[in-house]
Each structure stands twice: as structure tokens, then as C-alpha cells.
Amino acid sequence: MCEQAGTGLRMMRESWRKLGHPAPHYKNDRAGKAFEFFIPELDKEVDMASDLVKAMFGKSLRVRPSTQSPTQSATQSADPIERLLAALLAGEMSAGKLREILGIKHRPTFRANYLHPAIQAGLIERTLPDKPNSRLQKYRITAAGRQTLAAREKDAQ
Numbered sequence: 001m002c003e004q005a006g007t008g009l010r011m012m013r014e015s016w017r018k019l020g021h022p023a024p025h026y027k028n029d030r031a032g033k034a035f036e037f038f039i040p041e042l043d044k045e046v047d048m049a050s051d052l053v054k055a056m057f058g059k060s061l062r063v064r065p066s067t068q069s070p071t072q073s074a075t076q077s078a079d080p081i082e083r084l085l086a087a088l089l090a091g092e093m094s095a096g097k098l099r100e101i102l103g104i105k106h107r108p109t110f111r112a113n114y115l116h117p118a119i120q121a122g123l124i125e126r127t128l129p130d131k132p133n134s135r136l137q138k139y140r141i142t143a144a145g146r147q148t149l150a151a152r153e154k155d156a157q
Contacts (some may be wrong), residue, residue: 084114085149087122088141092127098139115139123148
């Protein structure tokens with residue numbers, strides 16, 4: 001195990017390059033036990049993601065400017081509820097399909113940060129409200145959800 005210590009950054013860099021992206025750069029501060037990861041041409045990657053969203057939903061998602069660090073991706077800074085609502089504009093979807101679209105693999109995180117807050121706020125609803133744990137359960141955006149999304153988009157402009 002000790003022989004492999006420190007290979008994580010090298011593995012990430014090689015994997016990123018294998019995907020066809022420019023090699024990332026990093027600064028390693030061993031004394032401070034921290035590192036910074038810089039991804040060249042990140043703006044092009046964000047543009048490609050935006051084009052994908054346009055192709056999938058016929059419109060773009062607006063990500064509001066934030067005080068994020070330069071190493072944080074734009075999708076991390078977007079409001080989780082806003083992302084969920086924008087995905088549901090395409091129609092009713094299962095939780096699994098929503099996680100796939102949003103790129104979230106961890107079910108508990110999805111439920112805690114996206115699904116439950118949106119339901120509690122009345123922004124989305126279940127298609128089978130009497131059977132919340134049904135395998136056939138799907139979710140849809142409510143009128144309040146559409147208004148919230150429209151207001152946030154207007155504020156972003």
C-alpha cells in the first residue's frame with residue numbers, strides 16, 4: 001500500500017487525458033497537506049456541457065455567478081433545486097432517470113439535496129402520491145416550480 005501512496009493525482013491526470021481533455025496541472029503543498037487542481041480550457045468544457053443541455057431540453061440552464069474557487073466546476077455551484085426543476089421541464093421522470101440526467105450516482109445525496117427539499121417546497125410532486133416508495137413512482141414539476149424557475153431565470157438576466 002505504501003508503494004502506491006501519492007499516485008492519486010497522477011492517475012487523475014492520466015484518466016483526464018485519456019478522455020481527450022488537456023492535461024490538468026496541480027500545485028501540491030505537502031507542508032499544508034493541500035493541493036490545487038487546475039483544468040486548462042475549462043470554459044470550453046462548460047460550453048460543451050451547455051450545448052448538451054440545449055440538445056436535451058431545447059433551452060439552456062443559466063448558472064448564476066458565484067464566489068466559487070477557480071477549481072470548482074460550474075455544475076457544483078448551480079442550485080440543486082434549480083437543476084432538478086430544469087430537468088423536469090422535459091416531463092415526468094423517475095428518480096433514477098433524474099439522477100442520470102443530473103449526473104448524480106449517490107441515491108441518498110440525491111434524495112436529501114434535490115428530491116425531498118423540492119417536494120417539501122411544493123415545487124415538484126409525485127405522480128403516485130399515495131405510494132411514495134412505488135417502483136413506478138415518477139416526479140413532475142408543479143405550477144409553483146415553473147414560477148420559481150421562471151423567476152430565477154429572470155433574476156439571472
